[in-house]
Amino acid sequence: MDDRLSFFKDNGYVVVHDALTTTEIATVNDGIDADRAIHPEHWQMGPRVGFDAVGCDAPDLLHRTLALDGMVYHPSIWSLVRSILGEGTLCSGLTFMFRFPCDADPPEDIDGGDPLCLSRQWHREDRGNVEGAQENAYFTSAIQAIYYLDDVDEGCHCTSIIPESAVTKRSLPKTTEGDVCITGTESAYVDPEKPTWIDSFGREGPRRIGRVDVHARAGSVLVFNNASLHCATIRKTARLRRALHVRYRQPEPVRSRHALKTPYESVADFQTALPDRPGIRRA
Template identity: 30%
Template sequence: MKQTPTDRQALLQEFDERGFLIIPGALSTPQLATLNRALDRYESDFPQDWVRFDEALIQTINVLPRVTDFDCTIENPMVLDLLRGLIGDDLTFEELSLMIRNPSQKSEDIKGWHRDTTRDYNRRMEIKAISAVYYLTDVGESDHCFSIIPGTHNRLVDMKPEEVAAGTEFDIKGPAGTALLFHTRCLHTGRLKANSRQRRTVHVYFSRAGEPRVSEWSDIPARLHEKKDPSLPPKLYSKWNVKDVFEGTGKKPRDLDPNMSTADMLKEVQLRAKRRM
């Protein structure tokens, strides 16, 4: 999909108004095959790295030091071009996770409607990160999907999760390879469907240089932060050694045993976030 400058401007304006954008065909068929195979391998090679929140939410968040296959989702030219339009040359990579949502009879996602990075309603204006979500499987009418309340990053920013009215949500459906860019201040959830197939996604978070790191869950290995590629935003991997972390869900709780596994720590963070809502 080659965009003209006018298309790009219209897309950026759409993002500004609604707080999200859908990018069809962000991943090619060969890329999808590689990424799905890589996810299968990551499941069998690193079973201990996956957090099983429940059957409908399984996630792993520190894959970059172990495999290179998912680098292409951080460096996707279509996504980076739009992000550069939104954030500029200060664009930074913050976190990458893989998610599996299995068929489930549960009707509500464990997280429910939420904003990312902090669940503290009074700090919602501090939320600035933008996330790219890639569908690795087809998401049709009856599949678990990402659902969002348009405008809750600006015009409707005062809306609380418990005020979301049924029918005001926008469900993101699309074939494998579709990407979504969303402002993490927008209220969103995983919408569970009774007859869903397994859904697989890659979630990448971006923010800006000169600010605390949004998340310290994903290590940025040397192959990325030492990369010299003039086509990439100059500060993309600059936060590899930033120790100042935004006070929120991206920060490892300092009161926990540092020997605790990342999976157990993440579960604890999720529990604490839920208590804050």
């Protein structure tokens, strides 16, 4: 635990390998497949640029299936999450995501030595909102955990992240009105020699340096500071990637909607909407 906390503090993320058993992986994947078969209307893809992906969010998803009940506060990471964010931490969101095979061709201008990469849309969640981050030693206002439910390597889609310490996040410029958010993200970690990159779908954005592509076996989980720069690395691949995203934060400050999705205005609102089953609703 101490090693993981230290790594998280220095890098803004940590990977917990073999967090799930093969039985747990199968339970989740089979449960989601059953939900897709029974409720296909909830798994319709919206408009996307060049590649196919679809996700479903809690609370609705948790009302339709029991397969994710053990994932909301999974013991492989719950002590870690609580050690970072403190007592009173609650789940504030959950999304199951499919990223489907993609046969698009990579651009001639390869990004960061990754010959299969088609796209990277770098971002900090919630515009870099760090409300309440000063309350803990890790300068973390919210945590996102991404469970890999398929083996992930350089031949398929993955999550990528730029290491950034708590000390660095404290020192970054922030907004002075409204929610406290990190500013200057557009120019952060940009390659000074080739600052822009056009992806396979014609979108231009900053070419970032220093990234880590998180490749790991099914059952591993990436735990990261929600304000860290990260993205989905979309690759030319014939393989499906399934992942479960779970978000955590403190209920305070109530006025801040970080790590929450519409229509929920607070952690309490989200918790009230969850099924009243053991291990899911805690508020």
